[in-house]
Amino acid sequence: SxxxxxxxxxxxxxxxxxxxxxxxxxxxxxxxxxxxxKPGQAPxxxxxxxxxxxSGIPERFSGSSSGTTVTLTISGVQAEDEADYYxxxxxxxxxxxxxxxxxxxxxxx
Amino acid sequence: QITLKESGPTLVKPTQTxxxxxxxxxxxxSTSGVGVAWIRQPPGKALEWLALLYWDGDKRYSPSLxxxxxxxxxxxxxxxxxxxxxxxxVDTATYYCAHSLFDSGWDWFDxxxxxxxxxxxT
Numbered sequence: 443s444x445x446x447x448x449x450x451x452x453x454x455x456x457x458x459x460x461x462x463x464x465x466x467x468x469x470x471x472x473x474x475x476x477x478x479x480k481p482g483q484a485p486x487x488x489x490x491x492x493x494x495x496x497s498g499i500p501e502r503f504s505g506s507s508s509g510t511t512v513t514l515t516i517s518g519v520q521a522e523d524e525a526d527y528y529x530x531x532x533x534x535x536x537x538x539x540x541x542x543x544x545x546x547x548x549x550x551x
Numbered sequence: 552q553i554t555l556k557e558s559g560p561t562l563v564k565p566t567q568t569x570x571x572x573x574x575x576x577x578x579x580x581s582t583s584g585v586g587v588a589w590i591r592q593p594p595g596k597a598l599e600w601l602a603l604l605y606w607d608g609d610k611r612y613s614p615s616l617x618x619x620x621x622x623x624x625x626x627x628x629x630x631x632x633x634x635x636x637x638x639x640x641v642d643t644a645t646y647y648c649a650h651s652l653f654d655s656g657w658d659w660f661d662x663x664x665x666x667x668x669x670x671x672x673t
Contacts, residue, residue, distance in 0.1 A: 475659040477598075484647055485598065487661035491654070496661060528598055532658055538611045540588070540600040540658055 443536060444468040446529050446543035453549040460516040462546045464529030467510055472531045474512040476505065479545075480525045488527075489514055516548075524550040553577035555587075555648050555664035562670050563638050569669060573631045573648030580606055580624055580631070586651035587631040588660050589622065591644040599644075603651060603658065604631055640671045 447465045454460040464474055473492055477485035487496050489505040492512055502517045516523055529543040559571035571589070578585055589601040602622040603611045612620050621634045631648060645668045649660035 473657045477660075479598075484663040484666050485660075486663070487659060490659045490661070491657065530598075530600075530659065532656075534656075537614060538603075539614055540603065540611075542590075542598040542600060545597045 443533055443539075444541075446474075446531060446541060448527075448529060448543040448546045450544070451547045451549065453551055454519050455551045456521060457518055460519050460523070460548055462514045462516075462527050462548065463511050464513075464543050465511045466531070468533070469507070469510050469512055469531070472533075474505075474507070475530045476514045477528045477530065478523075478525045479528065485528065519548075519550055521550050524548055553650050553662055555650060555662065557646060557648050557664045557667040559646075559667060559669065561668060562672065564673055565639055565671060567638050569633075569635045569638050569642070571633045571635075571646055571648075571667065571669075573633070573664060575629050575631070575648075575650065578650060580604070580626055580629070582606055584653045586653060586658065587624070588649045588651045588658070589631075589633045589646065590649060590660065590663075591642075591646045592666075593641075593644040596644075601635075601646075602633060605651075605653065638671045642669070643671045644669060 444466045476489040478488045479485040492507040493505040504515045555575040586605040588603045604622045619636045645666040647666045649663040
């Protein structure tokens with residue numbers, strides 16, 4: 443089994459680029475998905491299978507994968523992007539489970 | 552448009568069994584590749600996956616909670632039910648259900664219900 447590691451917080455100024463990482467030794471062989479959660483709201487899928495953006499998600503959201511790290515990039519950050527972001531993947535070793543990272547609080551300064 | 556809504560008690564006592572219902576619309580749980588998942592979030596903490604029910608009846612559970620969980624469906628009512636036995640104050644959380652897509656061996660959750668806060672206390 444494995445765990446997904448995310449930095450607790452990331453801060454950027456409006457208009458800058460935010461990069462939120464999710465790391466695990468297993469990620470080279472696993473897809474990751476990303477969710478945005480604003481205070482008091484349910485999570486919303488913003489990226490799936492590392493780089494696929496769901497319909498309705500702004501183009502400033504993009505995803506990438508390299509080695510043991512997947513990255514959610516938000517270009518031209520806006521105040522409305524301030525939220526918690528969670529990565530998620532699947533673990534099929536020893537039986538299936540879905541797992542989430544610990545979450546990253548994105549603060550727009 | 553896919554929608555899901557959780558319902559159930561807001562307060563349960565320790566040792567009691569929690570029963571939550573997810574009522575959904577906009578999809579069929581009989582469609583290949585579709586599932587319904589339950590995920591919870593303690594106040595101020597991260598998301599935790601609990602269980603997943605697939606279109607073909609296959610069920611998956613969090614290994615750490617497997618002995619306490621049961622997920623089932625009522626296809627005619629478009630509902631998925633989660634039961635969790637022996638509730639404890641640490642189980643206090645917002646419980647979400649979510650539409651799941653299974654593609655080439657991978658699951659992701661979209662969209663989610665609004666969530667329901669369950670408090671475990673005497």
